[in-house]
Each structure stands twice: as C-alpha cells, then as structure tokens.
Amino acid sequence: MSIIDKYILKRYLSTFVVMLLMFIPIGIVIDVSEKVNRMLQNKVVFKAIAIYYFDFTIYFANLLFPIFLFLSVIWFTSKLANNTEIIAILSSGISFNRFLRPYIIGATTVSLFSLLMGFYLVPSASEGFNNFRYTYLRGNGLNEMRKSSDVFRQISDNEYIYVQNFNSKAGIAFKFTLAKFDKNNKMVFKIDADKIKYNPSSKNYTMFQYRKRTLGLLNDKLEKSPKRDTIFNFDLEDLAPTVYVAETLSFGELNKFIDRERQRGSSSINTYLVVLYKKYSIPVSAFILTIIAVAVSSMKRRGGMGMNLAIGIALAFIYIFFDKIFGVLAEKSSIPPLLAVWIPNIVFGILAIYLLRNAKR
Template structure:
C-alpha cells in the first residue's frame, strides 16, 4: 500500500517527466521545421502529409530521447527535494534509503511498461510514417534510397540461392541474375540471365540472355534462349526490403521477418536483430537511470541544483553515446548483437549499484 510520501514522490516523478516531454518536443518540432521547410515548399508537400509526419515525429523523437528526458526529470525534482531538506526529513523519520527508493522504482516500472508497449506496437508505425516521409520528400533520390539495391544475395529455400548485381525497384528489373539449385552438397543446375524482369499480372519472370546449365553424371546439359518466361517461388520486391524495414514492424511481425531473412541468408540480419533486442533493453534502462539519478541528486550540494543537473546531463548523454556506439558495433562488427545492445545497461547498471551504495552511506 502506498503511503503519503510514496504518492507525493510518485506524483512528482511522473509529472516532471511528462512536463519535460511537453517542453522539449515542441522545441524539437520547431528545429525540424526550420531545417526542412524549404524542401517541403520545394516539393509542394500536402498539409495533411506534414501534419501526419509531425504526429509520427513526436512519437519517434520521444522514443529516441526517452533516456535523457527521464534522467533529467528525476535529477530536477530530486535535487529540489534535497535543496528543500525534504529528503533529510524523510530519512530522519526512520525511513531507510532503500525504502525511500520504492516510489521511484514504481514510477520506473510504469514508464518501462509504457515504453515496452510503445516499442512493440506504436513506435514501429510512427517510424514507418516518419522514415517514408523523409525518403519520399526530403532525401536525395527518394524511394530508391530506401532499398538495398546492389549485390542482393538470398537463400530462397533450403537448396536454392539467387544473386543479382543490381535492382531497379521502379521497373522491377534486376541485372546479372543467377539461381543455383543444389541436391545435398552438389550443384543440380544453375540458371543465369543478363536481366530479369518481374511481371506482376501473371506473376512470372522474363529472363533476357537466359542460360540453364544442368549438371549430369558425364556431361552437362545447356539450354539457352534470348528471352524466356518462367515462374519462381519469390518476388524480387520482397528480396530487397527497405533499409529500415525492421524499425517499422511490430514485435511479432519483426520476429517472423527475422526468421525469413535468416533463411534467405540476408547480410543485414544483425541490423534487424539489433532493433529486436533494443525493444527490451531500452525499457530496462529506465530502472538503471532512475537509480543513478536518485543517487546523484539526493544529497544537498554546495553547487545546488545546477551541479546536479550538470552531472545528470553528462551521464545521460554518456549513456546515449554508449548506446549509439554499441548499436553501430552490433550492426557492423562480429560482436553478437545481443551482447552489444546490452553492454550500456551492464556498464551503467554497475555504476548504479556503486552510486547507490555510496548514497546509502
């Protein structure tokens, strides 16, 4: 059962965090508008699209800066409690420091659950709208830049592999196509074409410069044609997903997508796994940052609230920096994505334990 002190601290926790979001999000929108207004006017973006973009922007922006907002809000109101000697009064009444932390942990649990559910379902939808708008109206060649268009290699079944050197998503045409079919560990046949075009009406492919080489026991059989129409069990458009597709999928769709791309031998699988693991690691960071913030700001200092805020800003940006660095390492190095994603939480979790012990003393 919550006491009056619990309710008081919990109310300040949630209210300060909400106010911090409401203060900084409009600032983010104003900065974004000032940077992009010229391109929006140049491309004559409809007002409805702009409004929809900024609704998605709010969710996307809040999700990215969630650790900073949470950390600074706790530093702010806890420092005020310390400067007003309210914390001294609470601890002097016989309440232990661990018991004093309880409303903070309850608040962190609530924020974590909201962040977890948003990351599973709401943020992916907002990310899709946000990214689509940027690529369609604001970035270089628009839709073409969304896709992995060169050197596409996929495993489309247990024993079939395809490769194209370049893909045009508008004309649904790929170049330097090859398909290899295996029986066990031996090549059964190989199909090559200078160019392959997807025909959406009858779901077939037209292969130009077609060659099929079937491996025989003594001799190989070669079939050639200037142009040949065939059916395959894949669509070229599906084999070249958008570069940010993992960010736009809800939890269950993302898990299915990762399983499918693993079977296809997608070279970007670490990128998708990083997105999946972050859905779990970011909510956990709410507890770690809450403990660090309370430990740092619960003592009354000579520098007052300003010193606590300076320490808070340094630590919060350090956390975001660590998260970004190890996120890149998870996507592009040999380090397992799950290890890279969780290292910031492990490092700052250890720091939280150390600071908490000192605060108790």
C-alpha cells in the same frame, strides 16, 4: 501506498510528461526550420507533413525517453533535496531503500508503457517517419531506401539467387542468377539472365537472355532463349528490403522476419537483431537511470540544482555515446549484437550500484 509514495510518484510521472511536452515541440521546431526548404521544393501537402510530425513525435519520444526520464528525475529530486524534503523523509525513520520504492514503481510504469509502444505503436510510426524522410527529405533518398547492388539471397534450403543491380520502383533486376543444389551441396542447375522483370498483372517474371545449365553425370544440358516467362517462389521486394525494415515491424513480425533472414543468409542480420534487442534494453534502462538520478540528486550540493543537472546531462551524453557506439559496432563488427546492445546498461548498472551505496551512506 502511503502519502509519501503517492507524492513522489505523482511528481515522478508529471515531471516526466512535462519534460516530454517541453522538448518534443522544440525538436519539431528545429526539424521544421532545417527541412522546410526541402518540403517546399517537393511540394509536400500539409496532410502528409502533419502525419510525418505525428510519427516524428512517437519515434523520438521512444528513442530519447530514457534521457528525458533521467533528466526529469534529477530535476524534481534535486528540488526535493534543496527544500530539505528528503532529509525530513529520512529523518522520520524511512530507509533509503524504502524512499526508492515510489521511484521504482514509476520506472516500472514507464517501462511497461515503453515496452508496449516499442512492440506495437513505434513500428508504425517508424515506417511513416522513415518513408517520408527518404521520399522527400533526402537528395537520393528513394535509391538509398534499399540495397540495390550485389544482392545475394537464399530463397529456400537449397536455392540461392544473386542480382548485380536492382530497381525496386520498376520491378527489374539485372544480371540475375539462380542456383539450386542437392543434399550433397552439388549444383543441380544454374539459371542466368541479363535482366528479370516482375509482371504485376500476371504475377510472373520475364527473363531476358535466359540461359539454363542442368548438370548431368556425363553431359550438361543447355537451354537458351531470348525471353522466358516463369514463376518463382520469391517476391522482388524480398530481394532488397528497405534499410529500416526491422524498425517498421511489430514484435511478432520482427521475430518471423529475423528467422527468415537468417535462413536466407542475410548480411544485415546483425542490424535486425540490434533493433530486436533494443526493444528490451531501452525499458530496462529506465530502472538503471532512475537509480542513478536519485543517487546523484538526493543530496544537497553547493551548486544546487544546477550542479545536479550538469552531472545528469554529462551522464546522459555518456549513455547516448555508449548506446550509439556499441550499436554501430554490433552492426559492423564481430561483436555479438546482444552483448553490444546491453553493454551500456551493464556499465551504467554497475555505476548505479556504486552511486546507490554512496548515497545510502
């Protein structure tokens, strides 16, 4: 690695770290000012608040790292251009592609770090951040943590359950139905109960106003009981996982969870797939945004660094807009999640190629 490579790479990484250290405390201050009243009302202890802001730091650093990286590259590259350092480097016979090499090395370093964070560190931070937010900072947060009405799940290859309402705190589900089918998709039996309650001590379930209909060739068999204890091969927590459950799982756990939810016919499968695909797309965006930032800021402009930063901020907001819009479309529409998650990178990748060609000229 040459002196120029070390010089640019050092500026690349140090400016990125400084950008994070500058903006994250600002984000924490703004968050505290908005939510301090809710924390005081709920009498949250200082230790819980400290843990929350530690998780907050990791969560938002990972979420916004492409934008911080983008702005930091524009910042220090514009300084190089204004000091005519880039002109001196290119005048020495170094090609623009060779000039880009330390930037690509820096993007690779940041991307690998982001990938490992997304796989292992961010899920834990996301769980702590969201648990605190739903517990203390939202008016009806505990009830919003889970889908609590009209829950339908497939618990095995031929068994399906449905509950009209679900109370996770009490471990009670109302208007419970379990139906089992044979290989020909004909119903074998159906169980109904007005209420089902999980008993933690005995690890079983109590059904109230139990009714079971077993279908026969000539006659159906009916069973009724005001109360019936039984064991099921599902957990009440599985009926309604937290709305942010995918964000709290490590890479291996997330893949297993998605496979299980797909077998169960979960209506939220696209939401979980968006979380999975973003674990790959966010690190890749570091390369694309780095190339765009260098192409935009490597030439001197009349407006100086201010003009480059203005262009960079505008592009950053457009990227965020694309990322949010297509993420929501993947969850709420028929657009394939993989395509929706990667559209921002595809669009900005094309823009990066175009800007890079112009910068070389």
